[in-house]
Amino acid sequence: MAELVEQTTGHAVSVWGSVYGMPLGTVSWTTQVTGFVDAAAQSQKLAENPEWLARVSKAGEQGLFIPGSWEDGLARVIHAAGDAGPMMYASTTMGTPAPGMAMQALEWGTQMADHVASATGNQVTLCTSNYGTATGSMIFFMGFDSAESVDATQETLMSDSTYMEAMGKTAELFLPDGQRTLTQRLN
Structure with a gap:
């Protein structure tokens, strides 16, 4: 499916499988677009591709997707480190930033992205969610090149006093609705 989307839209697609924090067997696809106009244009290309429509229909008939389980989201990159x-x-x-704390949360998030990237050597991207279940939320994406890197990053951050002190500020900046997931690249 990812290859067909790439051929149809011209956009690279990454396929991810759930490891932790999502229902077992959850598969997600990610791509980068310049904005909603670009996303809508890509969706239209897929809607006009008979092979895409046939594959989606067949996958539904075979029970590969749970009816109503498809969900899209659109996030805006604010900062990458x-x-x-x-x-x-x-x-x-x-x-989700606490009421009245959005600007302070964004400032904190930008500083944290820089610090975590510097401390771990991983890329950290800070986004805001424009659409989807996390609308209004801030999202931190961090990439790892291996399972060992996941563990090493956790060890580094748990022993980093600057990180731990900054994490203590989250109670005043964010609502207590945070969620963290780990996914593995499948393609």
């Missing part, structure tokens, strides 16, 4: 490298795993951390 660190060098992009090969990603075999990705963590996604989401949180």
